[in-house]
Amino acid sequence: MTDNFAARLETTAQEVAAALEALLSETVLDGEIARPGYLLAAMRHGVLNGGKRLRPFLVVETARLLGAPELAARRVAAALECIHCYSLIHDDLPSMDDDDLRRGQPTVHVAFDEATAILAGDALLTLAFDILSSPETDLPADAKLRLVNQLARASGIGGMVGGQSLDLDAERVAPDEAGIVKLQAMKTGALLRYACAAGAIAAGADDQVLARMTRFGEIIGLAFQLADDLLDVTSDAATLGKAAGKDAGRGKGTLVSLHGVAAARQRLDGLVEEAAELLEPFGGKAETLRQAAGFIASREH
């Protein structure tokens, strides 16, 4: 990754974290909202954790490429990050993946308690829709409604949550290749696809550009998952920060386990190329998104 790209990633992460910090502060500007302290602390623990903010970065960079207002794009990015973080809190629960650590910190149910972790996830999920629909998100009503509806689709039973459920099924009965592709598209792909679509919607892009950026987001999702699966096979625990080979060890099939490392790497290169082709009409302006595709396909995310 180039220094310039790394700096941009870092700056956006900080800007989005600042937006999230404000959205999760004790006092809310309109003064209407009473916020129970313990629950708020749990939500903050699950969100303000130094994440790379990859999904927000894709929202912000797509929005920038297409000329969306910056503040609004940042709120859309923050809403999406709330969804991502809620899903991590719930995934980490004892009845799900039962993880005690995330980014080297105790997970929310460990740092607080299980009931509070469930509620913190629920509250973050809900907050995402609050943010998008709020008068403070300065976009046309139609755009906001589309952002709400597409986020609900991307994160609900037809998207992320549905994918998580298929993932639980996969521990009982191993899916075939089509099943793996579907599971991954829903569980991790849908939010990455949404990130790029959302940036375009915030910019008021026409249908053709929206379709192009949605497809770009899909490619990003596929590349992300493939890189993750490769990392799971090839890295050691120290690099990964979680038990390496964990997914494979639990018998979960991946495209890497089906077709091997070499074929997966080749496929990954193809995806990065396809992503670059989709950005061609935008010329040099799309350089950051082009680099984002390469970054995501690398082992660094």
Added chain:
Amino acid sequence: MTDNFAARLETTAQEVAAALEALLSETVLDGEIARPGYLLAAMRHGVLNGGKRLRPFLVVETARLLGAPELAARRVAAALECIHCYSLIHDDLPSMDDDDLRRGQPTVHVAFDEATAILAGDALLTLAFDILSSPETDLPADAKLRLVNQLARASGIGGMVGGQSLDLDAERVAPDEAGIVKLQAMKTGALLRYACAAGAIAAGADDQVLARMTRFGEIIGLAFQLADDLLDVTSDAATLGKAAGKDAGRGKGTLVSLHGVAAARQRLDGLVEEAAELLEPFGGKAETLRQAAGFIASREH
């Protein structure tokens, strides 16, 4: 309750159940959504359970009083019921209230498993916002955005989920009267308040009428909780279908435990009167909502 009112409650419950049945069917009209079967079954178990659909009834009747389109009102009602049902699924979990039965049926985590119950709740929460923001909900964009935003506020950290968190706190440190009032207004009041506000928003009511119906919903919420607290003290387990005196037994303070049964009954009568006064400008057209207030204050809900 009059026969006429009972019939109307029953009819609306059936209409909303039919809407929910369609929204939770395997095949969705636009064909875009893949729905994992096990998760969908868990969602259906948690929603299609013969509930009285009190919140939907308030949406539909407020909408009818003020002239909102019926189909749209029913979708708004269904969305609200998704939120209510998700909250019951999560509240029943082992780390929360740990209830095995609801309406005489095994709770979702008992009938399925704990992880699936968490995901079913998440998916229902998300589906509520999908329904409201969908093009199929035939209301102006501004109205839909307000419905989304107010639902997020009513059900998030400043509303229902926040109230549930305060309720967990209350098991450790007993709240004072102000604390009890706040907890109840958030945990159960916010959704009932929303029900009446949502009917008005769907009807395109002006600010004055919206404020009036929102206040009506607030009163309904207070009456509902007070009737529930009275029931908890005065009924036996057979009538209630759950362990009687359960809340008091867990040391949770209520207005009944603070001021006694007689004072609570008097207060309840006052609330029903106040509700009726709020409906006066609408004359006979508001008879059903007037009866709804009486019904909610009775021990029958």
